[in-house]
Amino acid sequence: MKTRRVSKIGMAVIYAVLIAWAVISLIPLYWVFTTSLQQPGEVDVMPPKLIPTVISRYLPLRLSGEAEEAAALVDGALESYRLLFRKTNMGRWFLNSLMISLCATTGILLLDSMAAFSFAKKEFPGRNFLFWLMVGTMTIPGQVLLVPMFMVVRELNLVNTPWAVLLPQLSMVFGVFMLRQFMLTIPSELMEAARIDGASEFGIYWRIMLPLAKPGLATLAILTFTSSWNSFLWPLIAIQKSEWFTLPVGLKTLQDQNLVNYSLLMSGAAVAAVPMIIVFLSFQKYFVKGLTLGGVKG
Amino acid sequence: MLKRIWKARSGYLFILPKFVFFTVFVLVPIIWSFFVSFQEYRIFGTEWVGLRNFRDALQDDLFWMAVSNTLRYAVVVTPCSVAIALILASLIHPLRPGAQTFFRAAFYLPTVASSVVISMVWRWIFQTRYGLANYFLSLVGIEPINWLHSSAWALRSVIIMAVLTPPGVGVILYLAAMGSIPESLYEAARIDGANRLMQWWKITVPLVKPTTLYLLIVSTIGSFQVFDQVMMMTQGGPGYATTTIVHRIYNVAFRDFEFGYAGAMSMLLFAAVIVLALIQSKLVSSDAEYKG
Incomplete structure (x- = not known):
C-alpha cells in the first residue's frame, strides 16, 4: 500500500518523538491512578513517589513469602476508595451518571433514527426546510443558550430533578444529521x-432500516454516551441537590470539600475516568468512524 | 396541499418525537434568548430595559477582563493544538x-476522560510544594513556581x-485526511527530486487544508467557550486572573441571578x-487560492 520508504534513522527519530509525546500525554492519567493508590502520608512528599508502593513492593513481599504484609499493602492502597464510597455520595453519583447516560443514549438512538429515516427516505412538504432548520442550529454553541435553557427547564419545574439533565440532551441534532447521511447510502429498493409485501411504515423502519443502520447507530451510541457521561456545565446549573448530582458535578463538590486530600480526589477522578477508558478501548473503531463521519464530537 | 400533507403523514409522524424535544429545548431557548437580553429580571416580574444590558456589559471591567483572558487563551491554544495535531498525525501516518x-x-x-478529571x-x-510540575522543574534546577495562586501564572497554567x-x-x-491523498x-x-520535508510542505500540508x-474553527469556538478547566482549577482566580467569558456568564447568571445581563x-x-469563524474561513480559503 505504501511505497514511501523512511530510512531506519528517520524511523527511529519518529518513534522517539511519538513515544516521548505519548508519555507526556499520558502522565496526567497515570498520575490519577498513582495518587489514588497512595495513602495520605505518601502523597505530600518531596520528591514524589512516581510508582505507588503497592506496585513496587507487592511482588517482592509475595516472593519472600510475606503474604500477610502484602495483603495489608493492598488494603492500605485501596483506603481512599473505601473512604470515597463510605463517606461520600460517590456511589449514588455514579449510578445517577450511569442511568442518565444510558437513558440519553437509548432515547437519542430511537428519536434520531426515526427522524433520520424520515428525512432520508420519505417525501413530504417542508422536509428540506425542517431538516436545515435543525442542522442550522448546530452552529449555535450550547453555552450561548444557558440562560434561556435554564428558564425553560425552570418553567417546566424540572430543576433539581434528573430530567433536567436528561431531557435537553434528547434535543441534540448531531445524531439526526449523522444518521441521515448514513441512511442515504442504504438503497431504497429494499424498502x-x-x-409490496405489505409491511407497515413502522415495520420498514424497525425491521429493515434499523438493522441496516447498525454501524451508524453504534457510532452514535458511543459518542452520545461519552459526551453525556462527561458533561459538566449544564448539570452543574440544573442540579443543586447532592442526591441527583452526576459524577462530574459530584467531583466538583468533592474537591470543594477536600481541597488538599489529593489521594481521595484522585480516587474519585479514577472512578469517573475508568468507564470511559474501558468504553474507548473496547470500541475504538467506532470513535474513529464517528469523528470522521460527522466531524464534531457531540 | 392539505391532501399532500395528509398523504405524507407518516413522514411527519417519524419526525414528531424529535421535533418536540427540538422545539422545547432548542427553538424556544433561541427565541427566548433574544428577549432575555433586553430585560431585567426582578423578584417580581421583568422589566424591558432596551440595550442597557449590552451597554452595561461593554462598560464592565470584569467583562473585558474575561474577554482578554479568553483571547489570550484562544490565541495560544488554538494554533498550538492544531499544529501539534498536524505534526503528530504526520509522524504517525x-x-x-x-x-x-x-x-x-x-x-x-486523555480526550475521553472528562475535562473535569483532567x-x-x-x-x-501544579500544586506548589508537592506537585509534579515543580518537581520536574527542580530536576533541571528551576525554582518552584506558584502556578495556580499567582495572577502571573494562573492563566499560563491553564x-x-x-x-x-x-x-x-x-x-x-x-x-x-492524509490517508486519502493519492500516493502518485x-x-x-x-522523481522531481523533492525531499521528504518538501513533499510534506508542498503536498501534505496544502491537501489537508x-x-x-x-x-481551526472548531478549536477557536471551543476555546472561546472554555469553562470546565477554569472552574475546576482556579474558580476564575486568583482575583479575576483566570475568569473567562463563559465563567463570567455562569457567575452572573447563576450566582448573582442577573439573567438579562448574562443573556x-x-x-x-x-x-x-x-x-471569528467567518474571518477564519475567508483567510484560509483565500490563502489556498493564492497558492493555487
Whole structure:
C-alpha cells in the first residue's frame, strides 16, 4: 500500500518523538491512578513517589513469602476508595451518571433514527426546510443558550430533578444529521420490496432500516454516551441537590470539600475516568468512524 | 396541499418525537434568548430595559477582563493544538497499521476522560510544594513556581494544561485526511527530486487544508467557550486572573441571578464566535487560492 520508504534513522527519530509525546500525554492519567493508590502520608512528599508502593513492593513481599504484609499493602492502597464510597455520595453519583447516560443514549438512538429515516427516505412538504432548520442550529454553541435553557427547564419545574439533565440532551441534532447521511447510502429498493409485501411504515423502519443502520447507530451510541457521561456545565446549573448530582458535578463538590486530600480526589477522578477508558478501548473503531463521519464530537 | 400533507403523514409522524424535544429545548431557548437580553429580571416580574444590558456589559471591567483572558487563551491554544495535531498525525501516518492504532489511542485517551478529571489532576500536578510540575522543574534546577495562586501564572497554567493535553480529535481527522491523498503525487514529487520535508510542505500540508480550516474553527469556538478547566482549577482566580467569558456568564447568571445581563453577554459571545469563524474561513480559503 505504501511505497514511501523512511530510512531506519528517520524511523527511529519518529518513534522517539511519538513515544516521548505519548508519555507526556499520558502522565496526567497515570498520575490519577498513582495518587489514588497512595495513602495520605505518601502523597505530600518531596520528591514524589512516581510508582505507588503497592506496585513496587507487592511482588517482592509475595516472593519472600510475606503474604500477610502484602495483603495489608493492598488494603492500605485501596483506603481512599473505601473512604470515597463510605463517606461520600460517590456511589449514588455514579449510578445517577450511569442511568442518565444510558437513558440519553437509548432515547437519542430511537428519536434520531426515526427522524433520520424520515428525512432520508420519505417525501413530504417542508422536509428540506425542517431538516436545515435543525442542522442550522448546530452552529449555535450550547453555552450561548444557558440562560434561556435554564428558564425553560425552570418553567417546566424540572430543576433539581434528573430530567433536567436528561431531557435537553434528547434535543441534540448531531445524531439526526449523522444518521441521515448514513441512511442515504442504504438503497431504497429494499424498502419498496417490503412495502409490496405489505409491511407497515413502522415495520420498514424497525425491521429493515434499523438493522441496516447498525454501524451508524453504534457510532452514535458511543459518542452520545461519552459526551453525556462527561458533561459538566449544564448539570452543574440544573442540579443543586447532592442526591441527583452526576459524577462530574459530584467531583466538583468533592474537591470543594477536600481541597488538599489529593489521594481521595484522585480516587474519585479514577472512578469517573475508568468507564470511559474501558468504553474507548473496547470500541475504538467506532470513535474513529464517528469523528470522521460527522466531524464534531457531540 | 392539505391532501399532500395528509398523504405524507407518516413522514411527519417519524419526525414528531424529535421535533418536540427540538422545539422545547432548542427553538424556544433561541427565541427566548433574544428577549432575555433586553430585560431585567426582578423578584417580581421583568422589566424591558432596551440595550442597557449590552451597554452595561461593554462598560464592565470584569467583562473585558474575561474577554482578554479568553483571547489570550484562544490565541495560544488554538494554533498550538492544531499544529501539534498536524505534526503528530504526520509522524504517525508513515507507521505500520498496528503502531498507528496504538499512537492514535494514546493521543485520544486523555480526550475521553472528562475535562473535569483532567483539570483535577492538573490542579494536583501544579500544586506548589508537592506537585509534579515543580518537581520536574527542580530536576533541571528551576525554582518552584506558584502556578495556580499567582495572577502571573494562573492563566499560563491553564494554557499549559490545554496545550499539553493532546488534540486527539485533530490527530484522528488529520490521519483520515492524509490517508486519502493519492500516493502518485508523492511519487511524482520524488522523481522531481523533492525531499521528504518538501513533499510534506508542498503536498501534505496544502491537501489537508480543509481539515486544518475545520479544526481551526472548531478549536477557536471551543476555546472561546472554555469553562470546565477554569472552574475546576482556579474558580476564575486568583482575583479575576483566570475568569473567562463563559465563567463570567455562569457567575452572573447563576450566582448573582442577573439573567438579562448574562443573556446579553451570551449574545456578544455568540456574535464574536460567528465573526471569528467567518474571518477564519475567508483567510484560509483565500490563502489556498493564492497558492493555487
